[in-house]
Amino acid sequence: MIVYGVYLMDTDICIYVGSTHQSLSDRKANHHYLYRSGKGHYLHSYIKDNGGWDMYTFKIISDHPHVSRTELLDFEKDSIIEINPLCNQQRNPIRTKEDTIEYYRTRYIQNAEAIKERSRRWAAQTFTCDKCKCDVRWGEKSRHLRSIKHNVT
Numbered sequence: 001m002i003v004y005g006v007y008l009m010d011t012d013i014c015i016y017v018g019s020t021h022q023s024l025s026d027r028k029a030n031h032h033y034l035y036r037s038g039k040g041h042y043l044h045s046y047i048k049d050n051g052g053w054d055m056y057t058f059k060i061i062s063d064h065p066h067v068s069r070t071e072l073l074d075f076e077k078d079s080i081i082e083i084n085p086l087c088n089q090q091r092n093p094i095r096t097k098e099d100t101i102e103y104y105r106t107r108y109i110q111n112a113e114a115i116k117e118r119s120r121r122w123a124a125q126t127f128t129c130d131k132c133k134c135d136v137r138w139g140e141k142s143r144h145l146r147s148i149k150h151n152v153t
């Protein structure tokens with residue numbers, strides 16, 4: 001299960017956060033189908049009005065192999081609060097920019113402890129490094145990628 005983001009090509013600008021039990025490429029194909037059919041949600045009409053499908057790329061924000069659907073939605077919510085993507089706000093319409101900021105700030109404070117706890121749990125989960133075939137904690141991924149072991153072996 002993954003939390004993924006839709007990004008403006010070649011930038012860190014994330015316009016939408018979602019989660020799925022599908023692979024990223026399957027989820028992307030699914031979005032593309034809805035995009036072409038003209039149904040689906042605000043994200044698709046936003047993409048249409050702002051450069052079109054090829055201007056956007058899908059990236060994994062975090063990977064959660066061992067969580068329940070409900071926990072996955074919690075992780076998704078955390079990322080939405082953190083990133084505050086334009087196309088997620090449209091689901092719960094908010095009137096002004098100030099309202100948006102206030103909404104997310106209040107939610108963030110209320111959820112801060114739960115978010116911290118979940119990211120601690122996420123950081124403690126491991127993935128297998130493709131190159132070294134060893135298990136690495138998510139929280140230590142960047143350190144591992146810089147390590148001698150990863151770069152020399």
Ligand SMILES: [Zn+2]
Nearest residue numbers: 129131132150
């Ligand atoms: Zn490695």
